[in-house]
Amino acid sequence: AQSVTQLDSQVPVFEEAPVELRCNYSSSVSVYLFWYVQYPNQGLQLLLKYLSGSTLVKGINGFEAEFNKSQTSFHLRKPSVHISDTAEYFCAVRGNTNAGKSTFGDGTTLTVKP
Amino acid sequence: NAGVTQTPKFQVLKTGQSMTLQCAQDMNHEYMSWYRQDPGMGLRLIHYSVGAGITDQGEVPNGYNVSRSTTEDFPLRLLSAAPSQTSVYFCASSLRQGHYEQYFGPGTRLTVT
Numbered sequence: 001a002q003s004v005t006q007l008d009s010q011v012p013v014f015e016e017a018p019v020e021l022r023c024n025y026s027s028s029v030s031v032y033l034f035w036y037v038q039y040p041n042q043g044l045q046l047l048l049k050y051l052s053g054s055t056l057v058k059g060i061n062g063f064e065a066e067f068n069k070s071q072t073s074f075h076l077r078k079p080s081v082h083i084s085d086t087a088e089y090f091c092a093v094r095g096n097t098n099a100g101k102s103t104f105g106d107g108t109t110l111t112v113k114p
Numbered sequence: 115n116a117g118v119t120q121t122p123k124f125q126v127l128k129t130g131q132s133m134t135l136q137c138a139q140d141m142n143h144e145y146m147s148w149y150r151q152d153p154g155m156g157l158r159l160i161h162y163s164v165g166a167g168i169t170d171q172g173e174v175p176n177g178y179n180v181s182r183s184t185t186e187d188f189p190l191r192l193l194s195a196a197p198s199q200t201s202v203y204f205c206a207s208s209l210r211q212g213h214y215e216q217y218f219g220p221g222t223r224l225t226v227t
Contacts, residue, residue, distance in 0.1 A: 009154065034215060043118075043204055043218035044157075090156060100145060100164065100208075101172065102216060106156040 002027040002093050006105035014113050015083055021076040021108045023091035031093040033074045038088045086112045116140050120205050120219035127195040127226045135190040135222050137205030145208045146188040150201040195226045
């Protein structure tokens with residue numbers, strides 16, 4: 001079984017400030033880790049993914065995430081946010097087993113204020 | 115490539131009516147899935163398919179049917195709509211399972227009265 005916990009349901013932040021969106025996961029088998037972003041009234045799109053190797057992964061729009069195996073975490077960070085980063089962010093895990101089902105967290109709403 | 119397309123974008127049904135949500139992808143992806151998104155609950159898997167002719171249940175399959183006669187299409191059928199099925203429905207596809215990311219359609223917003 002696998003599960004994902006996003007520790008913050010809402011994160012308000014001022015423009016140009018740094019932000020961290022937290023994600024913890026659990027799984028009995030090896031999984032791959034993803035962050036997706038959903039802008040209002042749109043579908044989800046991939047921000048970044050961790051497969052193996054370097055634990056720091058860089059994605060689109062200046063986002064990066066760090067995989068921490070001992071803490072089973074995959075936190076998303078951006079050093080300086082823009083108004084346009086306002087969106088909902090989902091952490092997800094997916095494995096080769098369990099028929100490749102993805103499990104998503106409940107989402108974190110990032111609101112960037114001017 | 116159009117990617118993943120879904121129709122309709124919006125739909126209002128009365129309780130007890132049936133309908134089919136359409137999903138198509140033009141990326142030759144083997145893996146397709148349907149999710150529903152409700153406020154504060156993330157995405158929950160309804161049904162998925164690992165290839166043409168193969169489907170299986172996800173986390174919340176009750177009240178929904180699927181079939182996969184071609185690689186491209188993966189329709190979702192609501193047999194007898196209930197107010198609890200009011201939600202936003204997303205179709206997604208990926209090349210295969212494992213480390214491949216999913217590509218999502220724009221969603222269908224369904225209201226059941």
